[in-house]
Amino acid sequence: MSKQELVVLGQDGADGCCPGLLTTPLGEERAVELAKVFKALGDPVRLRLLSMIASREGGEVCVCDLTPAFDLSQPTISHHLKLLRQAGLIDCERRGTWVYYWLLPETTDKLAGLLTRPGQPAEASS
Amino acid sequence: MSKQELVVLGQDGADGCCPGLLTTPLGEERAVELAKVFKALGDPVRLRLLSMIASREGGEVCVCDLTPAFDLSQPTISHHLKLLRQAGLIDCERRGTWVYYWLLPETTDKLAGLLTRPGQPAEASS
DNA sequence: CCTCTATGTTGACGAACTTCGAAGCAGGAT
DNA sequence: ATCCTGCTTCGAAGTTCGTCAACATAGAGG
Numbered sequence: 001m002s003k004q005e006l007v008v009l010g011q012d013g014a015d016g017c018c019p020g021l022l023t024t025p026l027g028e029e030r031a032v033e034l035a036k037v038f039k040a041l042g043d044p045v046r047l048r049l050l051s052m053i054a055s056r057e058g059g060e061v062c063v064c065d066l067t068p069a070f071d072l073s074q075p076t077i078s079h080h081l082k083l084l085r086q087a088g089l090i091d092c093e094r095r096g097t098w099v100y101y102w103l104l105p106e107t108t109d110k111l112a113g114l115l116t117r118p119g120q121p122a123e124a125s126s
Numbered sequence: 127m128s129k130q131e132l133v134v135l136g137q138d139g140a141d142g143c144c145p146g147l148l149t150t151p152l153g154e155e156r157a158v159e160l161a162k163v164f165k166a167l168g169d170p171v172r173l174r175l176l177s178m179i180a181s182r183e184g185g186e187v188c189v190c191d192l193t194p195a196f197d198l199s200q201p202t203i204s205h206h207l208k209l210l211r212q213a214g215l216i217d218c219e220r221r222g223t224w225v226y227y228w229l230l231p232e233t234t235d236k237l238a239g240l241l242t243r244p245g246q247p248a249e250a251s252s
Numbered sequence: 253c254c255t256c257t258a259t260g261t262t263g264a265c266g267a268a269c270t271t272c273g274a275a276g277c278a279g280g281a282t
Numbered sequence: 283a284t285c286c287t288g289c290t291t292c293g294a295a296g297t298t299c300g301t302c303a304a305c306a307t308a309g310a311g312g
Contacts, residue, residue, distance in 0.1 A: 022229070025177050025181055035169050044154065074260090078260055079261090097310065115234045117231060120238070201271080224289085225288075
């Protein structure tokens, strides 16, 4: 299932290794890589999907719990989930009849780190 | 100059007022608003522009310093800068012959906060 | 085996995006 | 006023994206 070519956000982010977006000019290859992840977040449907998955109590959501929240066909939801998966933001597994999705926090952590300025702790909101 | 309809990232983010992306399901309107900002970041050219602007010593960059870094026409760079500006990520001002751009850190701070999980400080990288 | 349900994949189409050249505008210099 | 330079806006071409209907697949249960 999770045999998609993921976007791997190289060395960086929360582990405090490599330059953040806001401190050092971004190289072209790295920009391309990063843009894929941000592009995945650049759609309202995908943002809501990610949010629904991330905020789920047990950490896992079945597709059948996601689809009814939208006025979209199931294939469209499936398509958006695939893009989020390819961006390395979520992963999934089939369990019997259903497929469960969960957040990959490393990726969001790295994005948050990249967008954080040196002096700014940027504690989680709420 | 800065009379663009900015995307205003409502109440949220670093000020710890409203739910982060990862803790509470996102409302539709808010998702649309947020998606515009992420979409602005979803292009390699714009990411590099933002990075170049943000990491500049004095905090300001002239367009003429940005353009040579790309294999793109000046109108194209101008277009991307406009999108970043409409997303509320940067602003600009004309001074004599040149136009200077600078980062609006409130917006990146808010994004970082939204992507940060409750337990995770997400200190700036590098 | 066959059928039913839950998901993913394919192909197609309109909308949106990226890019360019050409034209427009604002200021400084002549 | 006239020209030149720096930048933005306009209009068009090519590409990518979001969406759906139709089809394919995986597993459960007869």
